[in-house]
Amino acid sequence: MTTATAARRVVFPFTAIVGQDEMKLALLLNIIDPKIGGVMIMGDRGTGKSTTIRALADLLPEIEVVADDPFNSHPSDPDLMGDAARQKLEQGVEIPVAKKKITMVDLPLGATEDRVCGTIDIEKALSEGVKAFEPGLLAKANRGILYVDEVNLLDDHLVDVLLDSAASGWNTVEREGISIRHPARFVLVGSGNPEEGELRPQLLDRFGMHAEIHTVKEPALRVQIVEQRSDFDQNPLQFSDKYQPQQQALQQQLIKAQELLPSVQMDYDLRVKISEVCSELDVDGLRGDIVTNRAAKAIAAFEGRTEVTVDDIRRVITLCLRHRLRKDPLEAIDSGYKVEKAFSRVFGIEPTTDEMPEKTAQANGIGQAGGRYR
Structure with a gap:
């Protein structure tokens, strides 16, 4: 294992997850075609929703991005570029390229709209005449995965903002007559427990797919899941190494x-x-x-x-x-x-x-x- 891999926090391997095939299938199809429109995962507590989504993000290959770009801009596709990178492309300036892991952004339940969408520094804009933009979580999630746990408890207005960005692929921030627009193409994954309330039908309809997961009933499978988790907790690196061939095969697939x-x-x-x-x-x-x-x-x-x-x-x-x-x-x-x-x-x-x-x-x-x- 390389030093870089060892330095990263070890995540439970996606191919080691037992059961929950409906959820895994929905997530993989959205990775293949993000235009499907994301996944809403509803299920009982403790059924591995968060573990599976983090495992998926870890499984995904590296992508090419514009170096030091806050939006993970694509080096050659103008539709996936921020304004600064697009201007460089139009002017024929050489764009520095870097490789990075696909980002998974966790949206906290208490997030404000400014934190999600980003903010414009009006004072700087007026005094220096520049569009001073502080990127939010949508900027960070561009070309990655945006995960909202307990999405059914999130403020409806914020859910609207997320779904609009996911559908259009762009995030627009306007304040005091100043407008900033940047790409926000991400796979939106929401999870929740139906006991804590349902999403409004018009919001639910905006998710491409809806996976329902249930607690595994079969005792032998439950034992297998418990033993795997125990093995992983005792020695995460060794456990991950064991699944490396399957991980690489699925990544190539x-x-x-x-x-x-x-x-x-x-x-x-x-x-x-x-x-x-x-x-x-x-x-x-x-x-x-x-x-x-x-x-x-x-x-x-x-x-x-x-x-x-x-x-x-x-x-x-x-x-x-x-x-x-x-x-x-x-x-x-x-x-x-x-x-x-x-x-x-x-x-x-x-x-x-x-x-x-x-x-x-x-x-x-x-x-x-x-x-x-x-």
Whole structure:
């Protein structure tokens, strides 16, 4: 292990995480295609939500950035550059390039809007005639992951700001007639416990995917999780070294998937059937259709294919649609089961016992042979 790796805080390896396949799949697909729109993870306390997200950030490869740039600007893509870097590019000035790990920014619950969006120093702007901008968390999260734990307890106004930036890819700060705009392209990951309250439907709809996770019931699996955690706590470096080959293999798989994604095609008939499912479920707007299309292409790319299959759609459609259904407080039927049922009807597939809500994660098939990790 290199000195640089040893100096970094050791994080529990992503490939060592047992179970919670639905959450892992949703996170990986958003890394392959950030335009899916982020993930909302709802589940019981102590089910490894934060551990998994930190593990994902640690797994991701290094990216090229403009050296000493507060926005992690891309060295050659103007859409991912701050103003200073873009001016250098337009003037033909040589841009210094550095490599850095993809950033994961943790948004604290008590964060103010200034802390999130950044602030403009009006006094400096007036006295020196320069746009003195103090970047916030959105600037730091550009081209990375923004993680909001207990998102359902966050102020609705702040959630709006985050979702707007995630959707547009830009953050604009205006004060006293001075306006600053910088790129803010990030994968937004929110987590929460449903017992502590739900997000408003219009905010929930803005998350691309919604993963539900539950406490593992099987005693043998619980023992395995406890033993792994104990091994990691006793000797983090040794434990991480053991999983290094799987970590590198998955990292390479993600890089290849990102390269392959633009080549992935989906038959017109499949696209029509996705929209038919959305229509039958009475999903408001077209976000459900768009996200399901993107996610199906991302899972095909993840498995090294350029053609989307019906099975690809089956594995992602519940994640993409379950949080967009209109809730009837008196209805006991799980929304995931309703999506599976509509999918089976439209695609002409006989629903199996595996399509019950509690089996959806296993049906996703992550962690089996054939190019997927354990």
